[in-house]
Amino acid sequence: MLLGLITVCCVLLITVYLVISGIPAIREIGLVNFLFGKEWASTASDPKYGILPFILTSVYGTAGAILIGVPVGFMTAVYLSKLAYPKVKSVMQFAVSLLAGIPSVVYGLVGMLVLVPGIRKIFNVPDGASLLAAIIVLAIMILPSIIKMSITALDAVPKEYEDASLALGATPIETYFKVSVPAAKSGIAAAVVLGVGRAIGEAMAVMMVAGNVPNMPDSLFQSVRFLTTAVSSEMAYSSGLQRQALFSIALVLFLFIMLINATLNFFLKREKE
Amino acid sequence: MKKMITIMIVAVLALSMLAGCGINKAVGSVATDGSTSMEKVIGALGEAFQNDTGISFTYNPTGSGSGIKAVQDGRCDIGLSSRDLKDEEKAAGLTGTVLAYDGIAIIVHPENPVSDLSVENIAKIYTGEITNWSELGGNDVEIVLIGREAGSGTRDGFESITDTEDACRYRQELTSTGDVITTVSQNPGAIGYASVASVKDTVKAVTVDGIAPAEATIKDGSYVVQRPFVLVTKSDAELSEAAQKFFDYITSADANEIIAAAGVVSAN
Numbered sequence: 001m002l003l004g005l006i007t008v009c010c011v012l013l014i015t016v017y018l019v020i021s022g023i024p025a026i027r028e029i030g031l032v033n034f035l036f037g038k039e040w041a042s043t044a045s046d047p048k049y050g051i052l053p054f055i056l057t058s059v060y061g062t063a064g065a066i067l068i069g070v071p072v073g074f075m076t077a078v079y080l081s082k083l084a085y086p087k088v089k090s091v092m093q094f095a096v097s098l099l100a101g102i103p104s105v106v107y108g109l110v111g112m113l114v115l116v117p118g119i120r121k122i123f124n125v126p127d128g129a130s131l132l133a134a135i136i137v138l139a140i141m142i143l144p145s146i147i148k149m150s151i152t153a154l155d156a157v158p159k160e161y162e163d164a165s166l167a168l169g170a171t172p173i174e175t176y177f178k179v180s181v182p183a184a185k186s187g188i189a190a191a192v193v194l195g196v197g198r199a200i201g202e203a204m205a206v207m208m209v210a211g212n213v214p215n216m217p218d219s220l221f222q223s224v225r226f227l228t229t230a231v232s233s234e235m236a237y238s239s240g241l242q243r244q245a246l247f248s249i250a251l252v253l254f255l256f257i258m259l260i261n262a263t264l265n266f267f268l269k270r271e272k273e
Numbered sequence: 274m275k276k277m278i279t280i281m282i283v284a285v286l287a288l289s290m291l292a293g294c295g296i297n298k299a300v301g302s303v304a305t306d307g308s309t310s311m312e313k314v315i316g317a318l319g320e321a322f323q324n325d326t327g328i329s330f331t332y333n334p335t336g337s338g339s340g341i342k343a344v345q346d347g348r349c350d351i352g353l354s355s356r357d358l359k360d361e362e363k364a365a366g367l368t369g370t371v372l373a374y375d376g377i378a379i380i381v382h383p384e385n386p387v388s389d390l391s392v393e394n395i396a397k398i399y400t401g402e403i404t405n406w407s408e409l410g411g412n413d414v415e416i417v418l419i420g421r422e423a424g425s426g427t428r429d430g431f432e433s434i435t436d437t438e439d440a441c442r443y444r445q446e447l448t449s450t451g452d453v454i455t456t457v458s459q460n461p462g463a464i465g466y467a468s469v470a471s472v473k474d475t476v477k478a479v480t481v482d483g484i485a486p487a488e489a490t491i492k493d494g495s496y497v498v499q500r501p502f503v504l505v506t507k508s509d510a511e512l513s514e515a516a517q518k519f520f521d522y523i524t525s526a527d528a529n530e531i532i533a534a535a536g537v538v539s540a541n
Contacts, residue, residue: 041423041439042423042424043423043424043439044438044439045438045439112452112455112456112459113455113459116456116459117459117460120460126414126415126416126417126444126462127417127444127445127460127462127463128460129444129445129456207448208452211444211445211446212422212445212446212447212448213443213444213445213446223443223444223445225446232448233422233446233448234422234423234424236424236448237309237422237423237424237425237426238424239335239336242424
């Protein structure tokens with residue numbers, strides 16, 4: 001009970017702190033200028049605080065990661081839940097858990113040393129640190145949560161449904177995709193939302209591969225800055241309005257994540273009913 | 274329960290008496306204020322000084338301009354500036370003493386044939402006027418600009434020396450010297466900047482106007498991509514006893530080792 005209260009207090013404290021420290025800068029800069037300004041130059045003599053590039057980058061980056069990560073993760077989950085031999089399943093599930101346990105800085109480091117030079121060579125661009133590199137790293141990072149949640153959802157489908165389908169003459173594959181998957185769809189949707197949450201909140205790994213220049217993300221090979229990295233890269237030396245603006249960015253990010261959590265709860269509730 | 278509370282109170286009292294002893298030993302304190310780039314060197318010096326003498330030391334990272342202002346207003350003992358004092362500041366009764374020089378190396382990939390650049394060309398590269406190494410006698414490779422995040426002392430130093438403030442078109446803004454070096458070592462077209470002391474063999478430091486970055490060339494001023502770390506004091510007023518002690522300590526030869534460990538070249 002007491003420990004629960006501590007958790008609740010932490011959440012409340014963080015929320016209140018973020019709102020209090022995030023509002024002043026937005027007031028001073030103006031909500032529209034802040035959210036839709038296309039230029040960020042926080043230390044220039046004529047500072048500009050527009051975070052549209054960060055918002056778009058976070059949205060594009062997350063969308064890209066979902067686009068790659070969900071099909072791969074979903075197919076893996078169907079295979080592991082329905083088709084794989086028990087031994088293969090246990091080995092692969094172990095590997096997936098291991099993937100979930102790798103610290104994000106390691107993803108970032110591998111991305112920086114392997115992926116970034118790789119992209120530079122394969123696509124013949126001057127520099128590989130780009131939106132694309134961040135998308136690939138994020139896609140791999142969200143795989144474990146998507147696979148695990150989807151497996152749980154698929155495993156929970158009553159066996160009778162599948163037996164009935166098979167008895168009616170459907171092939172196993174037809175059964176899995178036309179009976180099991182629809183029956184588990186809200187659980188799978190929750191997995192996707194969880195993946196979105198993980199991708200949008202990731203800072204360390206993307207900071208190491210995305211290039212961190214506040215450009216508008218108008219190409220996959222553009223060096224970009226995410227909402228999370230915008231906060232973390234400048235926080236150390238910031239002062240005055242710049243610091244307050246960083247808190248405002250954190251507030252925007254917080255609202256995004258709240259929204260995602262609400263969606264997740266919605267799907268989970270529907271699954272229960 | 275009561276017994277435990279008593280024991281705890283006794284323990285707290287005993288500890289606070291010990292802490293009291295510590296404070297009594299110190300005579301006065303030293304307050305410094307200014308340049309964020311000097312954080313590493315002044316922090317190391319302050320810590321050593323505090324350990325040796327027991328005099329407490331504070332450092333307020335506000336930036337060179339505010340540090341100079343703070344001395345003038347008497348809000349701190351010693352101001353820290355990572356640029357030379359302007360004439361009007363000297364006229365206002367301030368004295369600058371150079372503590373150390375911060376050399377910034379311009380680094381490229383080791384296989385890059387270009388090994389010398391002029392300051393003018395460096396500025397042109399970073400502002401996007403020169404975009405290909407072939408324009409400088411190198412291979413036909415697009416130049417990739419690597420820099421530090423806004424607010425970084427090294428970035429601030431580099432941009433003020435090359436006069437490219439707010440005009441640099443970075444391809445990547447990284448948050449540590451190590452990241453800059455690693456990234457430059459990975460990309461044949463990359464150019465970056467890093468504190469001279471931290472440059473490793475994985476990258477090549479180019480000569481600037483024919484002068485290689487080294488302790489000697491930084492100290493005599495012939496290597497131009499450098500800036501002084503200046504201690505700012507009032508010319509007419511005397512320092513407090515503690516502040517004078519600190520000043521003597523950090524400008525003595527004993528402090529050289531600490532200054533060098535912080536990656537800059539000592540002036541004394």
